[in-house]
Amino acid sequence: MSKIYVLDTNVLLQDPLSIFSFEDNEVVIPAVVLEEVDSKKRNMDEIGRNARQVSKMIDKLRENGRLHEKVQLDNGGSFRIELNHRSFHQLQEIFIEKTNDNRILAVAKNLSLEEETKENGRPVILVSKDVLVRVKADALGLQSEDFLSDRVVEFDHIYTGYLEVYVQSELLNRFYEKGEIFTSELANHPFYPYQFVIMKDALVSSGSAVGMVDPSCKKVKKLVFNNDPIWGIKPRNVQQIMGLELLLREDIPLVTLMGKAGTGKTLLALAAGLLQTEDLGMYKKLLVARPIVPVGKDIGFLPGEKEEKLRPWMQPIFDNLEYLFNTKKPGELDAILAGMGSIEVEALTYIRGRSIPEQFIIIDEAQNLTKHEVKTILTRVGERSKIVLMGDPAQIDHPYLDEYNNGLTYVVESFKDQKISGHVRFVKGERSGLAQLAADLL
Known part of the structure; x- marks a missing residue:
């Protein structure tokens, strides 16, 4: 009927x-x-x-x-x-x-x-x-x-970027010796390019290894990067190790990171961007941007020039940069950034119409973007650029978006089977015990 x-x-x-x-x-x-x-x-x-x-x-x-x-x-x-x-x-x-x-x-x-x-x-x-x-x-x-046709994925089925499997000791030892095994030996499960696989020994509780699926989805290979600190930051858990692997790989131009507040997404992305821009010279500039969406009541118009207006919105980025540069005095970070000239902190309002080649681009709070806005951003990316989208779909301030129809989830689900992108969902908070408890309980 x-x-x-x-x-x-x-x-x-x-x-x-x-x-x-x-x-x-x-x-x-x-x-x-x-x-x-x-x-x-x-x-x-x-x-x-x-x-x-x-x-x-x-x-x-x-x-x-x-x-x-x-x-x-x-x-x-x-x-x-x-x-x-x-x-x-x-x-x-x-x-x-x-x-x-x-x-x-x-x-x-x-x-x-x-x-x-x-x-x-x-x-x-x-x-x-x-x-x-x-x-x-x-x-x-x-x-x-409710109107659900705009949902990218139903309920809690958002792609995590990694898979946990239990394997025999012999297979785990062979992975350590040869540095790779076939995906067909692991599980009868669909694999995606650059998906991580956490292999746990079925008999010995302490035996485990982390590998990454190659672009052909036929092999799981050892990670390229080890746990050496970058810009004073060392990964503290397995998801952060996975995240750094994606951030440091030149052959993965699109990286998406999801996770609750305090899981280290922004700090790791900035550290990886600074390493590849300032130290290795792989990119000409580090561009950091975030959407201007207020939490709670909007504070209205702000006085001053563009940089002064943007400062309150971009303060979370500056907080992380102050930590990475180990600044202690007021104005010290501004002086460092002015002297370097290769770090640009911008609002997404000004991104339309731009072409951004040879840059390491970080888009923070991407869960507040619509599908159209995230398409606009990704179509700005030029040759030899790398873009990182990150956010927490559980913390959305946009009135017409939810966990399942926002731009970040849209990109994760649309690109999970593409050979140019990688994704990982952070689980454990590392900001503080209080922050982790608040994220879990509240």
């Missing part, structure tokens, strides 16, 4: 193509949703871009017929804009105020009542990213759903 889906504004602003995600069913957009989309289209951000795309797409659908009557979509479904059903008779005793959310609920409720009077009435389902709208719908006896 076909269904009627009533879409909330946040669904369209999250995914402008969501109209085409409901197969051969009918998609209904309440008129108030168009008003909300119109109010957002002048925004100079991702929400504004999506609002403009939705407007153009709906305008193009007018070629198929009158939108308030019903037009056919290429996927076999239909689309219409609902101009009526704004009566609050069914809602006035529960939700008195005539907010936009309640108007959308009224449209869905009245459509549902209409369908109930028909012999072959169709189910009416309200689709919203807003939890409270879905709660209200439940109170009204309406079916409601």
Whole structure:
């Protein structure tokens, strides 16, 4: 049986193509949703871009017929804009105020009542990213759903970048002797290029080894780099060892790092970038950038020149640089960076239109990027550059993103089977015992 889906504004602003995600069913957009989309289209951000795309797409659908009557979509479904059903008779005793959310609920409720009077009435389902709208719908006896088609991966199946397997002592010894073994000897499991394999002895608890799958996915080989400190930083756990291997390998131009706060992602990436830029001269410049998304209430406009405005947003980067350069006096780091000239700390706001060749690029807090924004960033990367995307998908400050549809998760899942990228998910916090406990408990 076909269904009627009533879409909330946040669904369209999250995914402008969501109209085409409901197969051969009918998609209904309440008129108030168009008003909300119109109010957002002048925004100079991702929400504004999506609002403009939705407007153009709906305008193009007018070629198929009158939108308030019903037009056919290429996927076999239909689309219409609902101009009526704004009566609050069914809602006035529960939700008195005539907010936009309640108007959308009224449209869905009245459509549902209409369908109930028909012999072959169709189910009416309200689709919203807003939890409270879905709660209200439940109170009204309406079916409601979250919009999940934009999710890159379901639930806790995000690629970790490594695999743990138990092996026989003989296989482990051969790995140590020859430096490689065939993946077919390990497990009947799909392997990805540059995936790490933690091999544990099935009989001896202390026996273990870490290897990396080669680009052909046929062999697991020893890691190239050992545990020598770089810029005073030494890896403290196996995930950090894996992360440094990816960061220092010249044949892996795209690296993604995930992990909770305090797992060492930013510090390791900066240390690896400084080593390859300043000491080895492999790259001309170290570019560090992060999206400007406030945690909590926005502090508004900041005074001063661009560098002064950016300083509060970029302070976490400067904190790590102060640690690496071992600075103790105020202004000492600024003097060092001015003297070097090869380290650039920038906001992602200014990256569009640039071409960035021969640079080591670090994008921090990448979980706050949308799919479109992360595509914009990756298409800026020039020849002989290396880019590192890192963040914690559990700490998202963007109002329309979650752990499963953000830009960082999108890149991890899209590139996991490509021969130019590597990924690792950090687990253990190394900032302090308190920080690790807070990340686990809170």
